[in-house]
Amino acid sequence: MRPLPAFTLLACCALAGCTSATATYRIDGADQTLSVRANQDYFWSDVLSVGIISARMPECQRKIDLGKVRQSEFDIEVFDSGDDVYTLRAGEQMWQVNIQSCTNLGEPGAGVSGLPVGNFKFDDEKKLVFLKAAAPAAAK
Numbered sequence: 602m603r604p605l606p607a608f609t610l611l612a613c614c615a616l617a618g619c620t621s622a623t624a625t626y627r628i629d630g631a632d633q634t635l636s637v638r639a640n641q642d643y644f645w646s647d648v649l650s651v652g653i654i655s656a657r658m659p660e661c662q663r664k665i666d667l668g669k670v671r672q673s674e675f676d677i678e679v680f681d682s683g684d685d686v687y688t689l690r691a692g693e694q695m696w697q698v699n700i701q702s703c704t705n706l707g708e709p710g711a712g713v714s715g716l717p718v719g720n721f722k723f724d725d726e727k728k729l730v731f732l733k734a735a736a737p738a739a740a741k
Contacts, residue, residue, distance in 0.1 A: 620649065620672065622729035624721050626679060633657045633700055635687060637677060637721040638664075639729055647672050653689065653698060661703035667696060676722045679731075682715035 620641035636654040648669050656662040680688040685701035697706035717734040724730050
């Protein structure tokens with residue numbers, strides 16, 4: 602058996618450190634979802650290319666580019682803003698998505714509104730997960 606060329610070994614090592622992860626928030630069952638996809642383009646970089654896939658099956662499914670987020674600061678909050686609109690926030694960046702038409706509504710003008718539903722973040726094992734927000738306390 603011949604040994605692998607050095608270039609092949611270097612390419613394998615370079616790809617081994619890259620992050621490519623997806624996590625999903627299911628809205629009212631499996632037919633409506635928001636999925637976040639994070640890709641590390643270079644193993645030496647702390648920056649992730651982030652996109653969200655808005656889906657209401659079988660009517661629509663669309664990937665929306667959210668830009669770049671540092672892996673060390675990766676925490677995307679999700680808020681239910683009503684009328685099939687969800688607001689996402691990562692640090693100072695914000696986006697709104699309409700789940701009914703799978704469209705990007707851009708940055709909300711008035712900031713975040715709505716009820717928190719959870720966060721997309723990396724857990725202790727560096728796996729991308731969706732963590733549901735705690736249920737609001739009942740009023741007395």
